[in-house]
Amino acid sequence: MTSVEAVVAVTLSSSDAVDTHAAEEFACPQCLQIVSDPFSANCAGCHMFCRPCGESLLDGNLPCPSCREGFTHLGHPPAQVTKLLETMRWHCVHRDTGCSFIGRRKELTNHLRMECKKQIVTCNFPECGVKLKREELGIHKNSCRYRPVLCDFCRKSISFAAEEKHLEDCVGYPVECPNMCGEKPARGKMDHHLARECLEALVRCPVETCGVLMLPRKELEGHVTDPEATSEHISWMLKELGRLGEERDILSKEVEELRSDLDTRLVEKRNMQTEMLRLRDEEQKRTADVDSAHREAEMRIQRLEKANEELREQLQREREKDARTVIVRFSDFEARSLVAKGGEEMESTDFDFQGSRFFLRLQPDAPFTQMPLSSSSSSATTESQEAQPENLKFASLFLCRRDDYRQDLRFSVTVVRGETEKHFRWKNPRSRASWGELCFCLKEELMEAARRTEGKFLELRVRMSADGNLWS
Ligand SMILES: [Zn+2]
Ligand SMILES: [Zn+2]
Ligand SMILES: [Zn+2]
Ligand SMILES: [Zn+2]
Ligand SMILES: [Zn+2]
Ligand SMILES: [Zn+2]
Ligand SMILES: [Zn+2]
Structure with missing residues (x-):
């Protein structure tokens, strides 16, 4: 997106023209600017007005400011006049500040809209709105408070001015663990850290009947395997071992099933190969059959051709007899x-x-x-x-x-x-x-x-x- 100021209409006065004398004809007698959509009045001098000026004079029943004559009608000027205005050449309105562009009114409009370095434009970063010359825009954008930047922690696009505020609730920003465990997880991962990782977090002993209910995670292992521990812990551990053993059994059964499935597939594959070999043999045999049938047909054709030849010769002999x-x-x-x-x-x-x-x-x-041959008659024979x-x-x-x-x-x-x-x-x-x-x-x-x-x-x-x- 380019930072531009939409130029609705270029305001020109006769001094902006290359030919100032000719341009005076097109200056509105009321506002003294060059008319863009000209209307001519039926005053004594047939003066040309811009539409709003002409209409307000007509409505107020006021005379033409140039010839001091009243008028009753406004109309479009002749086409040649409009054409002359269109082809007239103008200096850029920023000639005073150093722009040397010259062109027709339409070209000047484009020049101001797209390229004139002296034209005032607006910085288009949201919330900025600073107005400055187009030639200054590049430098401004590099240091604009509202330029977009990427957050180092969550990679989201934010405006430079809003960065500090953003870090206060950025999900990627590292924050101190409230348990003072020494870790600094990202703000968005803190819940996970506390529930699964933090060694200082208080957890429950897995043995429900144990008297110790909550203790820091870092002490849990020692607590469960403590030689002084209660018989509750030992029976819990035995149960836990049994559960692990069951899990292992289930896993090895699954492995067994997979292996037998693989065996079945290997057998199927071997059968398929045998079948393919059989089909190939059959195909070769069929090809041989077709070949011999083909040879036989060719021999029959040769015999027929020979018989045909003999017949033709016989016919020729018969004909010669005739x-x-x-x-x-x-x-x-x-x-x-x-x-x-x-x-x-x-x-x-x-x-x-x-x-x-x-x-x-x-x-x-x-x-x-x-x-x-000299006869004029068209007939070839005569009596x-x-x-x-x-x-x-x-x-x-x-x-x-x-x-x-x-x-x-x-x-x-x-x-x-x-x-x-x-x-x-x-x-x-x-x-x-x-x-x-x-x-x-x-x-x-x-x-x-x-x-x-x-x-x-x-x-x-x-x-x-x-x-x-x-x-x-
Ligand atoms: Zn005017
Ligand atoms: Zn007039
Ligand atoms: Zn210019
Ligand atoms: Zn800006
Ligand atoms: Zn962030
Ligand atoms: Zn922690
Ligand atoms: Zn316990």
Whole structure:
């Protein structure tokens, strides 16, 4: 906790300002202090008052002390005026006693509250309340009568001024034994000392029937074992011995019980170890079983994979049995296609596939042509045959069946010594007598391919394979 004087409001006059001339505008004409919560009156000079001053003049119907004019209203000044007041810079109010701080009003308030060495503060030790400059507070606190100190005897925190009074009833403070035994027990332990320890304290002889009732504790032992003592003391001592013997018996019985309990636990521990060993053996055996099951499963998987591989190979062989490649030849192709001008078709000789007969139908001069690239039409093909040049004409090609073939068919046709290779899938051949393409390739490609052979024949490679689906 810091010792501070709460500064509610800083009281400033225009002479505290860095710019004293500007500050005069903000001096209340009534109390001459700088206004903190300014109110402006509607007097001739529109003077600014602090609120209490302005209100008391208004209530008393008194004129403005500056311009001697009466006024009827107090209001908040314009925001720029308030702003100007906030940003104005001030010397510390303790400039006269040596503080050189300069800052805005808000900063000055903080400065005085927290740090100004010349500001008057109060010592905050309870009961002190001394007021002094902040710079003097440190030295004062070290010697303040009300500073807290620890009691040497009971370790409680007390004020320095109250120490003497405290020692009068401090429970840790050593005091003389009232029996003058020479001991000085702590005040709080005196009862214990007198009842159990003090050799001068009067105690009763434990032998109830003894004539001596009270004697100092230091004489008790001698009194009880005195050879001159009465028979009462002897029988008391015998009884006492008997009692001690019983106590010893009880103790040794307890020790015996503890020992047998320990034995039982040792046996239990040994049993537990045996059980753990058995469990570990069992676990190892089970692991071995799992391993062999695992190996067996792996072998079964290998056998299955091998069988699967064999099946796949068999399937491949079956499929190849269902596939066939034939070379189909159209002899004297160029001459025949010149004759075929006008759309006539050529048919190949028959060939077998899966017991059925097939043949190719070729139309070198099909009624479709490729549009010239410069055409503005978006269509790729057109029927306007006559208008197109010879080298853009298409040939059509179809695979045809002679018999009732019923299985789906895949086939490809390749122009030998040419470029074109096309793949077809003929689904449900019973529904169509032929399958192929009207624009199979350019007629020119076929002519070129035929010209490359000695006998001017055209060769097409047809590869056929059954596709599995039967149509009945
Ligand atoms: Zn005022
Ligand atoms: Zn005025
Ligand atoms: Zn200061
Ligand atoms: Zn103090
Ligand atoms: Zn104490
Ligand atoms: Zn004593
Ligand atoms: Zn006695």
